[in-house]
């Protein structure tokens with residue numbers, strides 16, 4: 001009886017018919033004037049129908065072949081919009097345009113109405129989304145597991161230049177891409193206590209009792225690959241109350257208490273924590289992490305047993321990739337499920353766990369390394385804490401055997417950090433429980449081995465490896481920059497979309513006048529498109545003939561938006577003084593969200609806005625310099641921004657940006673990078689060559705020596721330009737009625753222990769910016785450099801990254 005009825009086709013008239021049918025009969029709309037939100041929904045359903053069949057076939061083929069499967073566990077998936085991606089991937093663009101024609105609208109009109117799925121903070125969540133796209137495109141049996149947050153990343157607006165957060169209720173109008181899967185409901189335990197018991201065969205086991213339980217409800221989203229029949233799955237879990245949640249209170253007549261408890265259960269998946277690169281430390285966050293881990297592992301185990309009967313081949317058939325420390329509790333949870341629920345002995349359970357778990361580290365910043373208080377752990381997840389203690393005890397025996405008598409090392413490497421408030425170190429759990437530990441760029445992976453995880457590297461060098469991040473060229477080139485994609489295809493054919501290294505062939509086009517002219521024209525059009533967005537969001541008119549200098553990313557001290565703003569102040573000062581020799585018109589765009597509790601990041605946003613309003617309101621400056629802070633930076637905004645950038649700002653303090661992926665999107669779209677020797681910038685520089693990259697700043701090895709050699713105050717005193725910038729900041733020029741407003745920022749620059757080295761890198765940055773603007777004056781040469789950047793961006797495709805994961809870690 002399966003697959004009863006006709007398969008939806010990609011043919012014009014079928015698509016038009018289905019669109020009409022969904023509009024009228026699924027959504028019940030018969031308006032004489034078409035309403036866009038409903039038409040968007042009808043189109044999404046029409047496209048989804050076409051994914052359904054491929055989805056089913058992908059699943060059936062997998063069930064028949066029983067290949068090794070990979071599960072990508074992540075607290076974040078920053079998907080953005082799905083509609084045009086799905087249409088493009090199934091190759092139905094022309095047919096959809098045709099069908100929409102009779103409604104008097106274009107696909108572009110509709111797609112901009114779709115709400116972003118913002119289930120992530122920034123780079124880490126977006127990486128997960130790019131990886132899913134590449135896995136499906138490369139036909140790898142990889143499934144994503146995440147959380148279906150009711151509220152995703154907050155919406156950012158500005159009030160007097162300050163960030164205002166509002167909730168992102170992205171599910172308000174429903175989500176046409178998801179399917180509820182009630183048959184995959186899982187029970188998750190919290191609280192309670194543990195006890196031992198003897199089973200009917202006389203064996204001792206532990207059990208976790210008197211728990212408060214909730215359900216995890218599965219919602220599946222289709223992940224279509226590009227130009228392939230494969231449709232993979234992203235399974236997102238929503239928390240719901242169990243039916244017995246209220247029995248006690250209900251019987252006692254406490255109706256209100258009972259319902260309140262139900263709400264408590266459902267709170268687990270209510271909201272995404274909006275902290276990027278710093279830990280949250282909140283109990284609810286630990287609940288989210290355990291909830292995801294437990295539901296996903298139960299799901300995988302049940303499906304495995306259904307097909308394989310037992311655990312003998314579990315590690316040959318399954319692999320879990322843990323996206324940062326967030327889901328590493330999965331290591332202890334797999335042990336619990338195998339031992340307590342499936343009666344395996346410790347050693348057998350450990351062999352399985354240790355052969356299926358792989359951990360990706362995303363940061364060296366100490367504030368991002370998650371640690372949970374033992375106290376909290378024992379109250380919320382008592383059985384898991386016992387297991388972590390046991391893992392630790394056995395691990396420390398190994399350490400003692402390897403380094404007899406080195407108790408200091410045992411203390412350093414322990415999964416439990418001792419102190420007034422003992423803590424569980426989740427990164428160490430990740431390393432001890434996994435067979436693979438990877439960093440996300442060459443430098444980052446080296447620093448993991450040499451610094452952060454040095455002890456562990458000495459113990460297990462074979463576990464450590466690098467997988468330099470990448471981004472999907474489907475979203476970050478063909479979809480967001482269709483004109484450039486067309487030009488590339490006309491010149492080198494269209495195989496580059498699945499093999500991005502073929503972009504190398506563009507190098508041969510740099511002496512073709514007509515090609516370079518078209519390249520320049522397309523950049524100009526994309527800049528005009530971004531100007532419209534800037535105008536409608538900020539009221540400022542960008543001149544598309546100026547150099548577009550762009551920094552968009554989460555606001556963080558290590559990313560040094562402050563250094564960028566100081567350069568802007570320096571230019572403003574020069575122009576005001578009439579020192580305009582060698583200057584060129586420049587438009588500076590800064591965007592990004594600050595974590596709501598990150599005081600200094602929010603003050604940096606305020607400074608950017610105040611500087612922008614002083615600069616933009618000075619008529620003497622306007623022709624050479626314009627500045628905006630663009631509110632609500634998100635995936636769909638980046639799709640307009642990246643194609644329009646001339647200069648990509650990647651200016652983190654060396655050693656702090658693990659990889660960066662924004663840098664790759666800009667490069668792919670022909671921007672030149674001004675950047676430090678950090679993260680994947682280094683690999684970008686190597687790929688494109690030093691003459692096509694603006695490099696500045698201290699290298700990671702130079703930083704501590706430099707800090708000893710000179711203080712920020714000495715640097716400021718000996719640099720006239722920096723002194724003038726500090727003077728403008730300190731005299732209240734950008735905070736007229738609140739003269740001390742920016743004192744915390746000034747103090748951070750002058751702090752002799754400034755970890756971010758802002759003063760130290762100022763001179764190098766300013767000089768390199770001057771070199772960039774002079775280079776931009778020779779527009780023909782700049783266009784060539786732009787083409788060289790796109791041509792060299794092949795290795796930053798997430799297809800390359802995923803192929804490496806599949807070959808080296810997953811062994812698919």
Ligand SMILES: *Cc1c(COP(=O)(O)O)cnc(C)c1O
Pocket residue numbers: 121122123124126552553554633634635638659660661662663665
């Ligand atoms: C790519 C991307 C990021 C990551 O940017 P970085 O510059 O690497 O920090 C963050 N947010 C969004 C919306 C992105 O698309």
